[in-house]
Amino acid sequence: MISPIIQEETTGCGIASVANVVGKSYAEMKALANSMGIYASDTSLWSDTQYVRHMLSRVGVEATENEILFESWGGLPDLALLAIKHHQEEGRDFWHWVVFKRVDGRDLVLDSASYLASNVRTDFNEMEPKWYIGLKTKP
Template sequence: MEPVIQEEISGCGIAASAALAGMSYAEAKRKANALGIYAADTALWSETAHVRKLLREFGISVSPKETPFESWERLPDRALMAIKWRMEQGKPFWHWVVFVREGGEAKVLDSKKALKSNVRRDFWRIKPKWYIEVSN
C-alpha cells in the first residue's frame, strides 16, 4: 500500500481513504464531493461518519467502533488512526493516517504534504488516540 498526499490542507480523511482504496487523491476527492463530502467541512476531521461513508462507497469494510490505542503490536494489519487528537472549543479534532502491516513490516502512511517521507516508521513520535480496524 502506498501513501496518498493530501492536496488540500484539511484533506487527510480523503487521502487516507484513497490510500486504502488504491486510488489517487483527485479520484477520491471527486467521489467524496459527489457524496457531499468536502475537505473544508470540519466534520471530516472531527467525526468519523464522512470517512466511513466514503470507504463504504469504495467497497471497504471497517469496524463500526473506534478502539482506544494501546500499543503498536496490538493493532490489526490495517487501521485508520486518529493522531494529533485535540479539543477545540469543546469539539474533538484529529489528523487521519493509515497503519498497515505488510510482509512483516509495520508503517504509517501519513498524507501530510510537508513531510520528508510520507511512509513513517517513527512510531515513538506518533501519538494515536484511537483506531478503526479495516477489514478488507
C-alpha cells in the same frame, strides 16, 4: 515500494487516507467524496468518523463499528485508520487521519501530510494515536 497519496488540500487527510487504503488517486477520491456531499473544507471530516466511514463503505472497505482505544502498535490489525494529533477546540475533538498497514510483517504508517520529508512513517513514538478504526478490504 509504497507510494503514499498526498493530500492536496490542507484539510484533506480523511480523503487522502481513504485513497491510501484503496489505491486511488487523491483526485479520484476527492471526486467521489464530493459526489457524496463530503468536502475537505468541512471540519466534520476530521472531527467525526461518519464521513470517512461513508467513503470507505462506498469503495468496499469494511470498518469496525466503533473506534477502538489505541493501546499498542502490536495490537493493531493489519490495516487501520488512526487518529493522531488529537486535540480539542472549543470542546470539540479534532485529529489527523493516517493509515496503519502491516506489510510482510513490517509496520508502517502512510501519512498524507504534504510537509513531511517522508510520508511512509516508522517513527512510532512520535505519532501518539488516540484510537483507531480497524479495516478489511473486500476481495
